[in-house]
Amino acid sequence: MAAPVPSLGEPFHRPLTHLEVKLEANRCLYCYDAPCMNACPTHIDVASFIAKIAAGNLAGSARVIMDANPMGASCARVCPTDQLCEGACVYRKDDTPIRIGDLQRYAVDAAMRDGTRLFEAGAPTGHTVAIVGGGPAGLSAARDLRRMGHAVTIFEAREMLGGLNTYGIVPFRLPIETALWEAEQVVELGAEVRTNVRVGRDLAMDALLAEYDAVVLACGMGGVPQIGIPGEDLAGVWDALEFIEQAKLGRDVGALGSRIAVIGAGNTAIDALTCSRRIARQASGGGEARVTMYYRRGERQMSAYGFEYDFAKQEGIEFRFFCAPARILGEGGRVKAIEFVRTRLETSEGGEAAVPVSGTEFVEPIDTVVRAIGQSRLVETFDRLGIAHDGGVVRVDESLQTTRPGVYAAGDCIFAKGTREAMVVEAAEQGKRAARSIDTYLRGGA
Numbered sequence: 001m002a003a004p005v006p007s008l009g010e011p012f013h014r015p016l017t018h019l020e021v022k023l024e025a026n027r028c029l030y031c032y033d034a035p036c037m038n039a040c041p042t043h044i045d046v047a048s049f050i051a052k053i054a055a056g057n058l059a060g061s062a063r064v065i066m067d068a069n070p071m072g073a074s075c076a077r078v079c080p081t082d083q084l085c086e087g088a089c090v091y092r093k094d095d096t097p098i099r100i101g102d103l104q105r106y107a108v109d110a111a112m113r114d115g116t117r118l119f120e121a122g123a124p125t126g127h128t129v130a131i132v133g134g135g136p137a138g139l140s141a142a143r144d145l146r147r148m149g150h151a152v153t154i155f156e157a158r159e160m161l162g163g164l165n166t167y168g169i170v171p172f173r174l175p176i177e178t179a180l181w182e183a184e185q186v187v188e189l190g191a192e193v194r195t196n197v198r199v200g201r202d203l204a205m206d207a208l209l210a211e212y213d214a215v216v217l218a219c220g221m222g223g224v225p226q227i228g229i230p231g232e233d234l235a236g237v238w239d240a241l242e243f244i245e246q247a248k249l250g251r252d253v254g255a256l257g258s259r260i261a262v263i264g265a266g267n268t269a270i271d272a273l274t275c276s277r278r279i280a281r282q283a284s285g286g287g288e289a290r291v292t293m294y295y296r297r298g299e300r301q302m303s304a305y306g307f308e309y310d311f312a313k314q315e316g317i318e319f320r321f322f323c324a325p326a327r328i329l330g331e332g333g334r335v336k337a338i339e340f341v342r343t344r345l346e347t348s349e350g351g352e353a354a355v356p357v358s359g360t361e362f363v364e365p366i367d368t369v370v371r372a373i374g375q376s377r378l379v380e381t382f383d384r385l386g387i388a389h390d391g392g393v394v395r396v397d398e399s400l401q402t403t404r405p406g407v408y409a410a411g412d413c414i415f416a417k418g419t420r421e422a423m424v425v426e427a428a429e430q431g432k433r434a435a436r437s438i439d440t441y442l443r444g445g446a
């Protein structure tokens with residue numbers, strides 16, 4: 001049996017030095033109606049937090065950041081800043097935007113290190129709210145509800161809070177300690193936490209509504225779906241989220257071999273690629289493992305962020321486009337190879353589809369397969385809870401209220417393709433919005 005994974009190597013992004021911080025902070029023009037603030041989904045007052053860094057007031061800076069974004073520490077590490085705040089910076093036209101994410105990280109890391117208490121709970125209102133799911137959306141809702149003075153109980157299916165920040169995003173991009181520090185900020189405000197409780201299985205919605213004045217559904221999405229080809233039950237075939245989780249928790253993932261195939265081309269696929277490459281390299285004492293992404297469409301159709309794709313290239317990942325797996329071949333119950341078929345794009349009214357081209361099949365010897373074709377939806381959970389949804393996307397109105405009065409939803413569970421992106425910063429903003437709507441509802445406003 002292979003040894004447990006001791007560490008997964010250098011962080012994706014090194015923190016700024018003190019000198020770099022000084023230079024970056026003093027470059028800010030403190031624009032009126034700052035475009036960076038408007039481009040941030042949580043509308044952090046970027047100019048204000050940068051001015052505080054420049055003045056040496058790091059605790060004040062962290063307060064500005066975390067006030068607007070309860071996930072400010074993780075967002076500083078995982079936001080696609082080139083598409084958000086830094087993409088809107090006026091220096092962008094010279095290709096030298098202020099490094100907003102890195103400055104944010106500098107200020108919040110200082111608060112983490114110094115144990116700065118950032119916020120206090122509000123005066124008790126006598127109202128109670130249940131939060132289903134302790135990921136970015138649920139924690140953000142809980143944090144703001146506590147600051148408003150409402151009593152909050154978080155029901156979390158897993159052992160630890162943090163959702164995908166704790167279990168899903170690779171540790172060299174987002175360490176577990178950062179995710180848990182953010183969760184701790186909420187617990188310190190007096191939120192009650194009940195872990196290892198899966199609502200819908202261990203607790204019914206009616207029971208929640210009998211005990212609490214309002215509910216926030218923030219349970220995200222499910223695991224990676226099956227590809228639907230023969231051989232997926234063989235040993236050596238992984239669900240990308242399970243694979244990353246084992247690696248992130250430092251658990252043994254067994255021998256991966258030297259030829260690893262990741263199927264898919266989104267952010268989960270990139271994390272699975274870089275993570276498996278680092279594990280395989282460590283297991284072989286620095287030797288080279290061939291880690292390849294296989295995707296049935298082209299580079300242009302990849303859904304991974306540009307910065308993630310660039311990172312994967314730097315890590316030595318190989319990319320094969322326009323090929324789809326047809327079956328996984330095994331020997332002695334373990335993966336041995338994958339048969340692929342080449343594809344081409346066909347455009348129709350429904351959009352672009354990748355269609356297999358018969359006669360183009362080829363076989364690649366493979367030791368480990370990682371399925372990373374997106375996340376499934378929690379259809380069964382919402383059916384059990386009596387919540388209206390469209391194929392597992394919870395139906396909400398403008399105030400984020402579901403079809404059940406008093407039940408609100410936020411985060412990935414309301415994310416539908418084509419409507420913004422499933423991101424930590426979006427989940428945080430929706431959690432805040434749900435908290436505001438519930439506050440109005442509880443005070444008899446809606």
Ligand SMILES: Cc1cc2nc3c(=O)[nH]c(=O)nc-3n(C[C@H](O)[C@H](O)[C@H](O)COP(=O)(O)OP(=O)(O)OC[C@H]3O[C@@H](n4cnc5c(N)ncnc54)[C@H](O)[C@@H]3O)c2cc1C
Nearest residue numbers: 133135136137157163164199219220411412422423424427
């Ligand atoms: C591999 C990977 C990489 C990513 N990289 C990035 C990135 O670089 N940048 C970025 O911004 N975003 C990234 N994302 C997306 C980001 O992680 C999500 O958008 C975000 O975590 C959504 O937050 P959430 O709270 O809605 O859901 P989650 O984080 O999924 O949290 C939901 C929580 O609810 C719990 N739960 C589920 N069902 C129940 C139930 N019935 N009862 C009680 N609890 C329940 C779960 O255990 C979980 O803790 C990535 C996602 C993945 C999978």
Ligand code: SF4
Nearest residue numbers: 040075079084085101
């Ligand atoms: S939360 Fe993300 S988008 Fe907003 S300012 Fe920070 S790094 Fe930029």
